[in-house]
Amino acid sequence: MKIDQFPETIRPHLIPKPSGELIYRCLGCQAEHSIESLLYTCPDCGQVLLIHDRRFDRLKALSGETWQQILDYRRMLKIPALKGIYRYHEFIGPVIPLDSVVYLGEGHTPVVEANTVLQEKTGMRFFYKNDGQNPSASFKDRGMASALSYIHFLIQEGIIDEVLSICASTGDTSAAAALYAAYLKPDIKSAVLLPHRKVTPQQLSQPLGSGADVFEIPGVFDDCMKVVEALADGYNVALLNSKNAWRILGQESYSYEIAQDFDYAMADKVVVVPIGNAGNITAVMNGFLKFFDVGIIDALPKIVGVQSEHANPVYNYYSQTAGDGRRFVPMTVKPSVAQAAMIGNPVSMPRVIYLVDRYNRVAGEPRVFFAQVTEQAIMDWQLTANRNGHIACTHGGESLAGLEEALKNGWVNAKETAIIDSTAHALKFSGFQDMYFQDSFPEGFAVQPKPALVNQPRYVCPAHLKRVPEPGKPMAKEDFATFVEAVAGQIAGDLGLKKR
Numbered sequence: 001m002k003i004d005q006f007p008e009t010i011r012p013h014l015i016p017k018p019s020g021e022l023i024y025r026c027l028g029c030q031a032e033h034s035i036e037s038l039l040y041t042c043p044d045c046g047q048v049l050l051i052h053d054r055r056f057d058r059l060k061a062l063s064g065e066t067w068q069q070i071l072d073y074r075r076m077l078k079i080p081a082l083k084g085i086y087r088y089h090e091f092i093g094p095v096i097p098l099d100s101v102v103y104l105g106e107g108h109t110p111v112v113e114a115n116t117v118l119q120e121k122t123g124m125r126f127f128y129k130n131d132g133q134n135p136s137a138s139f140k141d142r143g144m145a146s147a148l149s150y151i152h153f154l155i156q157e158g159i160i161d162e163v164l165s166i167c168a169s170t171g172d173t174s175a176a177a178a179l180y181a182a183y184l185k186p187d188i189k190s191a192v193l194l195p196h197r198k199v200t201p202q203q204l205s206q207p208l209g210s211g212a213d214v215f216e217i218p219g220v221f222d223d224c225m226k227v228v229e230a231l232a233d234g235y236n237v238a239l240l241n242s243k244n245a246w247r248i249l250g251q252e253s254y255s256y257e258i259a260q261d262f263d264y265a266m267a268d269k270v271v272v273v274p275i276g277n278a279g280n281i282t283a284v285m286n287g288f289l290k291f292f293d294v295g296i297i298d299a300l301p302k303i304v305g306v307q308s309e310h311a312n313p314v315y316n317y318y319s320q321t322a323g324d325g326r327r328f329v330p331m332t333v334k335p336s337v338a339q340a341a342m343i344g345n346p347v348s349m350p351r352v353i354y355l356v357d358r359y360n361r362v363a364g365e366p367r368v369f370f371a372q373v374t375e376q377a378i379m380d381w382q383l384t385a386n387r388n389g390h391i392a393c394t395h396g397g398e399s400l401a402g403l404e405e406a407l408k409n410g411w412v413n414a415k416e417t418a419i420i421d422s423t424a425h426a427l428k429f430s431g432f433q434d435m436y437f438q439d440s441f442p443e444g445f446a447v448q449p450k451p452a453l454v455n456q457p458r459y460v461c462p463a464h465l466k467r468v469p470e471p472g473k474p475m476a477k478e479d480f481a482t483f484v485e486a487v488a489g490q491i492a493g494d495l496g497l498k499k500r
């Protein structure tokens with residue numbers, strides 16, 4: 001649709017112009033710092049930052065209903081910069097001009113309702129939000145689109161040049177960082193640090209394919225993160241982990257999309273997300289808080305954060321009795337099929353503590369819950385979901401296992417609707433499915449395959465056949481007909497097919 005075809009009241013707001021006044025705000029000492037330099041922690045006290053719009057209240061000049069219309073009409077525009085996460089420009093990066101926006105097709109991932117079989121099994125209505133359908137096949141693209149649009153803006157303004165971006169990763173962040181940096185070459189070069197043998201082959205192939213410098217180091221993600229922090233402190237690099245508050249802004253789009261896809265009715269909704277470095281749950285809470293503040297959604301949805309019992313520092317924190325005695329204790333992680341979330345010291349923990357408190361206060365009741373699930377439950381639920389038409393990764397399995405826990409604990413009920421996060425594409429983690437099907441999980445995972453969920457290919461090559469097809473060696477017509485008949489017969493027998 002062309003601009004002049006939209007209602008007159010909406011037209012002036014359809015194409016956003018740079019607005020607002022963004023600053024980094026420290027969660028420790030509340031100091032505010034200009035966004036003109038790339039900051040990851042507070043120069044005064046070292047605490048993590050969030051980006052705050054000093055002029056956020058200007059957005060309240062329009063009613064929530066008008067905002068809903070603006071966002072819904074924006075859906076019809078054909079402007080690339082507004083097709084992705086910047087449909088929510090005013091809430092994500094209002095100072096970024098549209099010609100700085102980097103759009104690689106991220107965001108607006110499908111919400112797919114579970115079939116009746118799966119809803120009956122879990123006991124409630126739910127949808128998967130398939131964030132594996134982002135360009136690098138995970139939700140991290142949302143954050144990268146924001147962080148790289150901002151860096152692109154600084155380059156265009158002549159504030160920085162020759163950027164080397166760097167990140168630590170369990171696989172998804174590095175894939176996304178390398179992809180977005182590759183798009184902006186030669187202005188940006190990319191380097192990624194991975195824990196040796198702790199990312200899947202598919203994930204390793206991604207930054208390699210995008211041309212990044214890939215470094216593997218001993219240890220787990222938390223060790224990589226420390227090295228990357230040392231590099232960001234001591235050298236001129238752009239840190240692309242979610243410690244970078246621009247990443248959080250982009251990932252807020254996840255909440256905005258859920259709000260929009262469910263017609264802004266959030267009172268009976270439950271949003272389930274796995275927790276690793278905790279940037280995602282931070283963004284999800286912050287996003288819903290902003291929309292609620294402006295009156296775009298009717299209520300704050302419930303949020304369930306899920307961790308495996310092999311990497312559960314956030315769950316452990318919230319299992320302690322609330323109050324001054326609560327202490328966050330980083331942990332040593334154990335092997336987990338939710339490998340992207342195998343993190344013992346999440347960098348966003350201070351943000352989580354701050355936002356959970358705020359979220360529950362604004363809601364007037366506890367609306368954020370934390371579940372712990374077993375490795376076995378993660379695998380069983382992932383495979384069960386995918387046997388019912390989904391493409392959930394192991395973290396999607398973790399979400400579904402978390403929903404089961406939330407129902408069991410009475411945090412959510414069968415009258416509500418859940419939107420659960422499959423953070424990446426199933427194919428990135430197919431190695432865990434293979435281990436399940438071949439019963440080859442190393443002991444540390446503590447996963448036993450359930451026979452009903454196991455599947456294996458069957459090789460069909462009847463022993464009596466003298467010749468079978470081979471590439472480059474055509475078969476005689478009769479030999480081929482014999483082959484087809486024998487193989488079809490054996491398959492029909494295996495499947496118990498009746499002759500017509």
Ligand SMILES: N[C@@H](CCOP(=O)(O)O)C(=O)O
Nearest residue numbers: 169170171172173241242277
């Ligand atoms: N799961 C992450 C770990 C790093 O997370 P980030 O959001 O802080 O960048 C990954 O995929 O690497």
